[in-house]
Each structure stands twice: as structure tokens, then as C-alpha cells.
Amino acid sequence: MDLSLTTEQSAFRDEVRTFLTDALPEDIKLISKTQGHMGEEHYRRWHSILAEKGWATPLWPIEHGGKGWGPANYAIFDEECHMAGAPRVLPFGVSMLAPVLIAVGSDAQKERFLPGIQSGKDWWSQGFSEPGAGSDLASLKSTAVRDGDHYIVNGQKTWTTLGQFGDWIFCLVRTDPKSEKPQTGISFILIDMKSPGVEVRPIIMMDGCHEVNEVWFTDVKVPAENLVGKENHGWSYAKMLLQHERIGIAGVGLSKEQLASLKRMAATEKKNGKPLIEDPVFKTKIAEIEIELRALDITNKRMLVETERGMDPGPVSSMLKIRGSEVAQKLFELKMDASGLYSLPFQPHIGEPGNNEEPVGTIHNTRSAPTYLNTRKISIYGGSNEIQRSIVSKMVLGF
């Protein structure tokens, strides 16, 4: 047993570090280091920098322009990116849609869509959840009715993250309303968001920001060639997609950066005239979450390596998501506690273009409560932690 990096892995880590030092633009770094909201341009710029290096899609198979990295290298990369303050690569095209296209898409679809995902030219959104279909996703009601060479799509999707910038959206739609089981009447379809009849409406979150959307479809004409795989088989592709999410789902890189950030805050905040980090109560709280994160870091790498060697990947992403979201949320909570009274002034748009407000406390203080509130979503989205527990229970315990 040896938990340290191999020589190759250390060299790889150094290569990633050097790259990030040279390539990560300062303005983007500043936004992530202060928990700001990235704008469209920031995401697109960083994506194309990574794409040029070939690192926007490193987990893709080599024949499709990926690097074929294993999970260990990806974990190193992810951690270094977070520590450096790089934005996340949005998962919708790169790690949700692409693996499905690679597995079951037609050659024409691969040729048409993979290059735009890789380069970042096409901004993809996800259209799964509906107002009446959240945890019970299979009860979704949006329909696609075949009409000659087209499908006519009607319905409403919700919680579409950053859909306001979307060029394309991949959707689950009902193509067989009479199917015996709700899961068997669903298809996976790609929709150009510029098509007539597509309307994106903002949903403002309780931190005051516009991050998610409702997407409405009214008689939207979608070419039949945009159906992925077979009609009425969409549910199995969606499940495949969620399994592919497991790499990175634990958010270890994010949490490591947040832990470092918490410690930096606790070193400058004062309690009884001394740095907060020396306060016995607070430093014990930091120690507790740090220990949980140490274990998670190793669990994450171990489970990903074991799935490579053939362990059933089914419950792994659920387990990693449950504990990973809990750790991240606790860290955001502690940053708010560290900010004390200065977590309270509400300045949701500070730092955005055209906003010249100064933070009342520090920028970290002012961001701490909105970030805490916003990140309550991470135990809800992508299948709530309750749903994840049910998945593990069913797969591991058999009930």
C-alpha cells in the first residue's frame, strides 16, 4: 500500500501547475478566489484555453480527441485547477452529453456535435427536470410527436443551469404516452435553442443571482436526425450519463480550495484580539471538517480506481455525491461563521460588470452568506441526496 503519488503522477501534477500558472487569466482567477459568479465570456475564454491544450475533454477516448486519462490523473488535474482558481469546465456538453453521443450517437451526430463541445463553440444546456418531475424524473410530461422528418416538441423544462447562454439543449421528452412503464416512453433529443418556440425565462435564486432558468417549448420543430439512439430508449441513456458523472462528483478539489480559503479567512478574522484560527472552538471545527475531507480524498481516488478495475460503478457516484456535497456545504457554512457580523450585509451583485460597490466587510465576508445559501443546491441537484441514498440502498442492500 502506498498512498503517495507515483513519479509519473508527480511530474504530471507539476506540468498541470506550470500550465495553470501560465495560462489562467488573472481576472478569471480573481472571480473564483472571491466566490464571484462567472459570466458567459469567462467560461468560454477558459474553455478555449483548455481546449487548445487538449485539456477541456481529457477523459474522452483518444480517438475522439480526448486524452484518455484515468481517474487518478483527472483527480490531480481537478484539484490543481481548483487550488489555482480556475473555473469549472461546464459538464453539460463535455461530461454529460458527449459520453452518450460517443456510446450511442450516430456517426453523423458525433461528427457534427463533438467538435463544438470540445472547442466550446457550442454551449450546451441540460433539459431533464420539469416542474412536476424532479426526484421522480420519469414522470416528465414534455412531449415530442413525430411529424414527417421532424418531431414537434411541447412542454417545459426547469432548473436549466446557465441556459440563458445556451446554443443547444439535450432533453428528455415523452415519445410514447401510452407506454406501460413511464421510463419506457422517453427519448433523448437534441434541440437548437434558437429554434422558433423556445423561450428561456430566468429563475432568481435566493442569493439574488440568475443562474438557472425555465425553458419553454411551444410547437418547436426538431429534425428527426437529432434523436439520439433509439426512440423510447432515452431513459437508459440518461442513466448512463449520470454514471459518467462520477469522476469529479465528490468535489474534492473544490472542497480542498474552500478549506484553504477558510483557513486564510480564519487567520485574518479576530476573536478576543487573537486570530480566529487560534480559537479552541473554531479550530476544532476546522479540524473536524479537514479530517472528513482527508478521508473523502482517499475514498474518492480509491473508489474511482476500483471502478476502473471492475467494481460495480452503480452506487459509487451516489456515495461520493452524498458525502462530497455534505463536506462542501459544511465548508461554506464555516466561512459564513468565520465572517461573523460581516456576513450579513447583502451585496449580491458586487464585483459584476458595472457594479462599483465596495464590500462592507471584506469581499470574502460579503460573499459568505449568499454562497452558503446558494450551495444548499448541491445536495438537491443532479438527484437529491435522498434519491442518492435510495439508489445505494437498492443497489447495495437490495431494498
Place this chain on the structure above:
Amino acid sequence: MNFDFSEEQNMLVQSLERSLAKSYDFEAFREQLASKITHVPETWNMLAELGVMAMPLPESAGGFDGNHVDIMAVCTELGRKLITEPYVSSVVLAAYIFEATGGAPADEHLPKIAMGEQKYAVGFYEPGDRHNTLASATTATQTADTWKLSGHKAVVLGADTADFLIISAGGDSVFLLPANAEGVSLNQYQLLDGRGAADVVLNGAEAVLLGTAGGSAAIIEEAADRAAAALTADTLGAFDEIIEMTKEYLRTRTQFGRPIGSFQVLSHRMVDLLVDVEQAKSIAMEAAVEARNKDVTIRMKAVSAAKAKIGAISRKFGQESVQMHGGIGVTDEYALGAYVKRLLVNEMLFGDADYHLTRYANL
């Protein structure tokens, strides 16, 4: 033993409920927040007309000699309806300080508090000194016939719309000055939940000494305790609303063909919240009853117990109610988030849970 409000208190709660129900509406509240309004004169005047400002004040000042249980009754309703008026700043904090320090300033200002004619904000806390009520970096210098204050007070509740400020200096003296006095600069802002506050920077601002120089540390601590007790009551009102909303959601939201409340993983967690609410009510009652106890240790223990316990419960409440709602719980257009933010503000002001837990342990 009697755990009930008196008949008068019940009548007060009812008339307050009726009046607030008329003026309150969540969409109007959202608009108020969006236009950055923290104080609505109609609401403030309505509170004054109902007598809830005069209620806790001494008869000599036009009040009704009420107690802190009266305050509890009022604050619970203010929390329930997300009222942003600086009631606690004027009627709990400032009124007590005037009463305790007495003299001409008390004679002049207490009747104005009772009538709601003027608004007051009280600043104890300072940047870099967290929840220390007796923060002492602000200085007061005596000149021939007055005092001059210099320093910085952090997140002063209600200071954005106050007519007068009461400021502590050296951690043991309190001073009064108009909010627009020369040498006062206010950085005004909304808090997370829409209530107003300001950072107050004093640069040789002229002020009147209340009470004696160096003799007010105990008064400062009691004022903060009374405010802390009032905010625990405010939180109870928010808890009630959160319970109602979450119960309703669990009952009406269906997934997998049944109401989600029928899933044990949710119903049991909801029950935990119900138990927590009962615990919170009990400990808040004790804080209200003891907030004016002359025995300082009894008062501090009761207030710290309530503030620590209700702080911890608030955190859990916010997290669990949002989680049980799912995505809708994180949105701005749904009222739950507004209550969760109200809880956070109540938690942090006048000592957070850690501060009060430590104080309790050391008593």
C-alpha cells in the same frame, strides 16, 4: 406555573396579526426589498398606533410598564410577517439604555420612542472584535462642554434610517448623537433578510454622555441581552411559518405517485423539526421571563441558553426546510428563502451560537 400569554398579550397579538395581515403580502415584500426600502413609514406608524412601542416603556414616559414577555409576543409577530422596521433598535435597545441611564435625555427621548416619533439605533460591536458586546476601540474625549467620539461601529441594526444613534465607547460608556451630526458617516445597506443597518464611522463627532463615564458596561450587556432575547422571539415567528410552508409542501407535492411527506425519510425529519420548535419555544420563553432579572447570572444564563440553542436550531431549520422542498426552496420567488435569511440574521446579531455557548459555559 403558567405558560400562557395574558389576556392583554393575546389581544395585542390578535390586533397586531390583523393589522399586519392587512399590510403584508409576500409580493409587496419582494418589491420593497428590490427597491432597497428597509423602513416603511405606514408600517412604523401602524405599530406606534397599536401601542406596541409604548407598551414596554415606563408609565412616566407615556408607556404601559410592560415586560419582556410583551416584547416576545410582539417580536414573534414581526418575525412571522418578515417586518423590517427597526423596532428592536428603538423599543428594546434604545429605550432600555435611556431608562437605565435616566436624567434629562431619558425624559426627552422616551416619550418619542413611545410615540414612534423618532427612530434610534444602538452600536456596540466593532470590526475585528466579532461578537464582543464590550468592544472598546471607539474613543470618547471630553472637551470643555461636550464629548467627541471617534471610531467605527459594525453592522448597526437600524442605523440606516435612524434619527439618533447611541454609541458605546471604551466598552463602558454610552453616548447619544443625531445620526446626521457632523463627524458621523454612515455606510448604509440592506442585510440579507431586507432589514436595514449601517456601519457607523465617527470622526470627532460631538455627543452627549448618557449616565456616567465608565459606568455603563453592565447596562451595555443587559441591553444586548434584551435584544438577543427579542430576536429569539422573532425567530419563533419565522419557525412557525417555515413549519407551515414545509408541512403544506410535503402534503401537496407528489412524486412517484404519492405525497412526498408519505416517505418516512422526510416525515421523520419533519417531526424532528416539530420537536425542535417546541424546544425553541420553551427556551425562548425562559429568556423572555428572565431578560430583566436583576440577578445578572440568571439573566445571562437564560439569554445565552436561548440564543445558543435557537441559533443551532435555526441553522438546522434553514437547511432541512430547503432540502425537503428541493429546488423551489432555493429560489427567490418562494417565501421560504426569505424566512431562512431572517433566521440567519437573527442568529448572528447580538452574539452568535458559539459566542453564547462559550459565555454560558463560563458562567
